[in-house]
Amino acid sequence: MIEMSLAEVAGAVGGRLTPDTTGTVRGKVTVDSRAVAPGDLFVAVPGERVDGHDFLAAAADAGAVAALTTRPDGALPCVVVEEPVAALGRLAAAVHARLTAGRPGTGGLVTIGITGSSGKTSTKDLLGQVLAAAGATVSPPGSYNNDIGLPLTVLDADEDTRFLVLEMGSRGRGHIARLCRVARPDVGVVLNVGSAHLGEFGSADGIAVAKGELVEALPAEGTAVLNADDPRVIGMAPRTRARVVTTGRSAGADVRAEDVVLDEAGRAGFTLVTGGARARVRLQVVGEHQVANALSAAGAALAAGMAPDAVAAALSAAVPRSRWRMEVTRRDDGVIVVNDAYNANPESMRAALAALAGLPARRRIAVLGAMAELGPGAADEHERLGRDAVAAGVDLVVAVGPDAVGIADGALAAGARDREGAVRVPDRAAARELLTEVLVPGDVVLVKASRSYGLEVLAADLLAAGAGA
Numbered sequence: 001m002i003e004m005s006l007a008e009v010a011g012a013v014g015g016r017l018t019p020d021t022t023g024t025v026r027g028k029v030t031v032d033s034r035a036v037a038p039g040d041l042f043v044a045v046p047g048e049r050v051d052g053h054d055f056l057a058a059a060a061d062a063g064a065v066a067a068l069t070t071r072p073d074g075a076l077p078c079v080v081v082e083e084p085v086a087a088l089g090r091l092a093a094a095v096h097a098r099l100t101a102g103r104p105g106t107g108g109l110v111t112i113g114i115t116g117s118s119g120k121t122s123t124k125d126l127l128g129q130v131l132a133a134a135g136a137t138v139s140p141p142g143s144y145n146n147d148i149g150l151p152l153t154v155l156d157a158d159e160d161t162r163f164l165v166l167e168m169g170s171r172g173r174g175h176i177a178r179l180c181r182v183a184r185p186d187v188g189v190v191l192n193v194g195s196a197h198l199g200e201f202g203s204a205d206g207i208a209v210a211k212g213e214l215v216e217a218l219p220a221e222g223t224a225v226l227n228a229d230d231p232r233v234i235g236m237a238p239r240t241r242a243r244v245v246t247t248g249r250s251a252g253a254d255v256r257a258e259d260v261v262l263d264e265a266g267r268a269g270f271t272l273v274t275g276g277a278r279a280r281v282r283l284q285v286v287g288e289h290q291v292a293n294a295l296s297a298a299g300a301a302l303a304a305g306m307a308p309d310a311v312a313a314a315l316s317a318a319v320p321r322s323r324w325r326m327e328v329t330r331r332d333d334g335v336i337v338v339n340d341a342y343n344a345n346p347e348s349m350r351a352a353l354a355a356l357a358g359l360p361a362r363r364r365i366a367v368l369g370a371m372a373e374l375g376p377g378a379a380d381e382h383e384r385l386g387r388d389a390v391a392a393g394v395d396l397v398v399a400v401g402p403d404a405v406g407i408a409d410g411a412l413a414a415g416a417r418d419r420e421g422a423v424r425v426p427d428r429a430a431a432r433e434l435l436t437e438v439l440v441p442g443d444v445v446l447v448k449a450s451r452s453y454g455l456e457v458l459a460a461d462l463l464a465a466g467a468g469a
């Protein structure tokens with residue numbers, strides 16, 4: 001964080017410094033006492049399972065100058081507030097306001113917000129690497145997209161930062177609007193409107209209303225980067241005062257991909273076309289869905305002032321950054337494991353199946369767990385997924401766990417042979433046992449499910465089983 005005295009921190013969050021002491025935050029802001037280094041500010045988040053207040057002494061021992069808390073504590077100076085998470089947002093807002101003071105046109109901080117149902121982290125990782133080629137960039141690790149992760153990302157920026165990349169998640173109306181009040185983006189990127197968290201929103205249109213809060217928050221001199229291939233996204237254009245830049249495969253898009261090809265490792269190459277410029281891109285991330293993400297990242301980087309050639313070169317140099325998203329690993333015995341177990345919804349399942357179909361293989365196996373939070377349409381969606389897997393050329397569908405049974409039903413209904421083409425297993429252990437038996441060199445195994453099913457453990461087991469084989 002930029003240097004701030006404890007009195008300034010208390011003023012920014014509307015808290016009471018207890019005891020009233022001098023001191024300066026010279027390090028970072030963190031909610032994890034294990035990550036505290038001397039000079040840091042520790043935020044005690046009251047969680048469901050653990051309460052950050054139980055770690056105040058540990059934070060003090062590790063050198064924290066102060067903590068943001070709900071009550072005073074003998075261990076260290078506390079800035080006492082009612083809600084530490086809300087206070088964290090206010091602190092980030094104050095810092096962001098300082099870093100953007102005097103804008104626009106001063107060459108100061110450019111803030112980019114990214115939202116969408118699928119691909120936020122993937123796009124953020126691409127854009128973070130692209131912008132880093134043009135100037136000092138802050139882009140969070142992993143999926144820092146909520147009321148804690150986003151302020152922490154903002155607080156990582158300082159006077160030297162030129163580009164700030166923010167992932168914005170939404171689990172309901174008003175969430176993205178709130179994140180935009182912490183740090184109003186200059187550039188807002190909307191990737192797609194799918195069915196992630198459909199259960200909570202009720203309908204895809206409801207999701208579009210919530211995601212569109214990002215473009216509503218943009219200033220007139222800002223840029224909305226909208227995916228022209230998604231009708232609900234391009235439909236957001238009238239909701240913004242900002243200039244609109246469209247991205248996509250369609251001929252009319254401002255920033256588009258032509259001549260898309262996949263190499264034998266499933267990585268896409270395409271010609272980035274924008275204005276009169278054309279530049280070839282060869283992505284290092286896996287799956288054709290990454291073309292859309294790359295175009296969105298390109299649209300944002302161009303809006304931030306980069307030249308098309310530089311964007312294409314940086315996209316081609318960008319490597320996978322976050323775990324468990326289309327991680328393709330070859331075992332010593334020649335079995336290939338595709339770990340996409342970070343999360344799942346119908347759209348990301350289909351993207352992963354398409355990527356699996358694009359990989360050369362003797363046999364394609366999809367080990368799929370359930371998709372959570374789909375609401376009343378869940379049963380149909382699981383069955384449709386099983387059918388789609390067969391249509392995508394998957395040779396064996398393994399449905400893991402009781403919630404995933406519908407996937408196997410769908411595969412059987414689409415003509416997969418019982419046991420040979422579609423199998424139900426009760427849990428991860430049973431899946432591991434089955435796969436240990438059936439996998440042979442040349443097989444490609446996709447592992448994917450919603451986060452709560454923890455299938456990344458299965459993917460790791462499969463890799464460990466093949467080590468030294």
Ligand SMILES: Nc1ncnc2c1ncn2[C@@H]1O[C@H](COP(=O)(O)OP(=O)(O)OP(=O)(O)O)[C@@H](O)[C@H]1O
Nearest residue numbers: 117118119120121122143289292340343347348351
């Ligand atoms: N543009 C896309 N369209 C469809 N699926 C995608 C797209 N980009 C990524 N995916 C798939 O979606 C899954 C999640 O990707 P990623 O983590 O980038 O999304 P996210 O939007 O950040 O998710 P979360 O809401 O969990 O933070 C990955 O498994 C990936 O295969």
Ligand SMILES: [Mg+2]
Nearest residue numbers: 120121143145
């Ligand atoms: Mg994410």
